[in-house]
Amino acid sequence: MTLRRGTxxxxxxxxxxxxxxxxxxxxxAMIWARRAGEAGVASHVSAQMxxxxxxxxxxxxxxxxxEVVRPPPGATLNHLLVRDKLNRLLVIYPVETSGGLSxxxxxxxPTLPDAVPEDRVLVRLLERVAFTTLGPGMVQVxxxxxxxxxxYPVFTAIRCRNAPxxxxx
Amino acid sequence: xxxxxxxxEVLVAMAILAAVLLPLLSAxxxxxxxxxxxxxxxxxxxLVQRISEELLHASQxxxxxxxLTAMQSDAPLPLRxxxxxxxxxxxxxxxxxxxxxxxxxxxxxxxxxxYRRYRAFTVQVSSAPLAGLPGAMEAAVRLxxxxxxxxERILEFPLVLSFTPHPADLPADEPxxxxxxxxxxxxxxxPTQPLERLVERAGADLNAVRDLGAVLVAMDALGRADERVxxxxxxxxxxxxxxAAGALERVDAETNLAILHExxxxxxxxxxxxIDPALHRQxxxxxxxxxxxxxxxxxxxxxxxxxxxxxxxxxxxxxxxRRSVTTGRPAACWSRRACCGSGSWLSIARSST
Numbered sequence: 001m002t003l004r005r006g007t008x009x010x011x012x013x014x015x016x017x018x019x020x021x022x023x024x025x026x027x028x029a030m031i032w033a034r035r036a037g038e039a040g041v042a043s044h045v046s047a048q049m050x051x052x053x054x055x056x057x058x059x060x061x062x063x064x065x066x067e068v069v070r071p072p073p074g075a076t077l078n079h080l081l082v083r084d085k086l087n088r089l090l091v092i093y094p095v096e097t098s099g100g101l102s103x104x105x106x107x108x109x110p111t112l113p114d115a116v117p118e119d120r121v122l123v124r125l126l127e128r129v130a131f132t133t134l135g136p137g138m139v140q141v142x143x144x145x146x147x148x149x150x151x152y153p154v155f156t157a158i159r160c161r162n163a164p165x166x167x168x169x
Numbered sequence: 170x171x172x173x174x175x176x177x178e179v180l181v182a183m184a185i186l187a188a189v190l191l192p193l194l195s196a197x198x199x200x201x202x203x204x205x206x207x208x209x210x211x212x213x214x215x216l217v218q219r220i221s222e223e224l225l226h227a228s229q230x231x232x233x234x235x236x237l238t239a240m241q242s243d244a245p246l247p248l249r250x251x252x253x254x255x256x257x258x259x260x261x262x263x264x265x266x267x268x269x270x271x272x273x274x275x276x277x278x279x280x281x282x283x284y285r286r287y288r289a290f291t292v293q294v295s296s297a298p299l300a301g302l303p304g305a306m307e308a309a310v311r312l313x314x315x316x317x318x319x320x321e322r323i324l325e326f327p328l329v330l331s332f333t334p335h336p337a338d339l340p341a342d343e344p345x346x347x348x349x350x351x352x353x354x355x356x357x358x359x360p361t362q363p364l365e366r367l368v369e370r371a372g373a374d375l376n377a378v379r380d381l382g383a384v385l386v387a388m389d390a391l392g393r394a395d396e397r398v399x400x401x402x403x404x405x406x407x408x409x410x411x412x413a414a415g416a417l418e419r420v421d422a423e424t425n426l427a428i429l430h431e432x433x434x435x436x437x438x439x440x441x442x443x444i445d446p447a448l449h450r451q452x453x454x455x456x457x458x459x460x461x462x463x464x465x466x467x468x469x470x471x472x473x474x475x476x477x478x479x480x481x482x483x484x485x486x487x488x489x490x491r492r493s494v495t496t497g498r499p500a501a502c503w504s505r506r507a508c509c510g511s512g513s514w515l516s517i518a519r520s521s522t
Contacts (some may be wrong), residue, residue: 022186055414074265127282130258153282157226
């Protein structure tokens with residue numbers, strides 16, 4: 001009969017420490033991957049939210065208009081000129097900034113020549129913007145935002161709610 | 170002497186390691202899949218919003234059921250490579266002011282991030298009449314994109330659309346007595362005489378005369394409408410040609426011109442819809458004897474229209490345009506986006522494509 005020698009304390013400690021290192025590395029990798037994933041998702045969601053907010057801001061400005069003056073139907077430009085129901089002219093134009101493109105809105109009232117025209121930033125952190133007029137009361141906006149390294153594109157057609165209907169035309 | 174590790178010990182150690190690591194890997198994989206599914210769903214929502222806009226436009230603004238037909242497909246179509254919904258996102262080249270398939274920016278590399286995000290998607294639109302609601306259609310938008318493991322992620326969105334008859338300002342739908350009187354006036358130049366007597370005297374067939382007479386009446390109405398709008402267009406064009414015209418004045422004139430062309434195209438489309446059944450019927454069954462010696466037998470315009478090839482419903486009308494905003498769909502699906510600039514009905518041709 002042969003006797004097997006048991007595991008010594010040193011061997012046990014060595015085995016436990018190796019297992020601990022392996023498991024620690026595995027957990028570390030998992031936590032790193034999770035944090036990286038979360039950061040990626042967060043910036044992706046942030047870009048999505050920015051795109052949506054940008055589009056909402058544009059929609060709010062544009063849907064009260066009665067007609068798209070520029071670009072002419074079927075054409076694409078990087079700026080937009082619309083007329084609202086109070087006959088005010090609204091120009092939305094891009095400006096190059098350090099964080100990318102910004103869209104500014106310039107509103108002037110021809111009936112109040114002494115009034116100070118409104119000029120403010122509407123949307124920031126854009127990578128690309130294009131306005132295409134699909135009809136006198138409809139404009140397609142195609143823009144890409146870039147936030148924390150993530151780009152997110154969005155495109156939609158905005159109708160001027162106060163544009164005359166087909167029957168009125 | 171120390172013995173080496175036994176096979177059983179190695180297996181137990183590996184099993185313990187696998188038991189610890191596998192759930193971790195599985196959790197990570199699940200988390201990645203969830204994230205991707207969420208991202209795809211968000212992208213799909215953005216796409217559905219755009220597609221819904223097109224469908225709602227077809228039903229509400231243009232009131233053009235043919236547009237819905239043109240957007241449907243029997244199988245899912247990839248968005249890249251000229252899908253009707255994203256065929257022309259931007260006007261990017263000559264002819265300026267006209268969105269054209271394959272020439273302007275659609276869902277291709279030029280669209281940048283939009284292309285990278287949506288190139289893997291396929292879209293299928295189907296529709297069916299909604300029971301109990303005349304004129305209402307239920308459309309289903311089915312999007313799919315690749316998922317891990319050679320699978321497909323499918324997202325479906327239903328949409329209810331309502332179509333109403335188009336408001337054709339032409340006499341084709343008027344009561345038969347009014348139409349008969351109009352035919353007697355326009356085709357026979359005898360407005361006071363009953364059409365039946367005129368037809369009998371000419372030895373013609375009443376149904377054939379009514380069909381082709383209605384076409385003449387519709388064309389006459391179209392011509393008169395065109396005569397009213399032509400001077401207005403000429404005046405606007407003159408404004409544009411003036412070198413002294415200011416920038417804003419030019420913009421106004423261009424917009425007005427586009428609106429006028431739209432109205433013209435709307436009228437042409439309404440006329441086409443009205444005369445198409447009669448032309449179609451008579452192109453198949455009309456004989457020379459059916460028109461007798463009535464003036465209709467000598468109406469060369471009518472005979473030319475009848476001689477155009479027809480394909481039993483497979484053909485489509487083509488409206489020749491000088492400056493139009495189209496999205497590459499069949500011209501029969503004219504919507505208010507199209508601007509017909511070439512003018513009279515003589516430029517209308519029937520195509521069998």
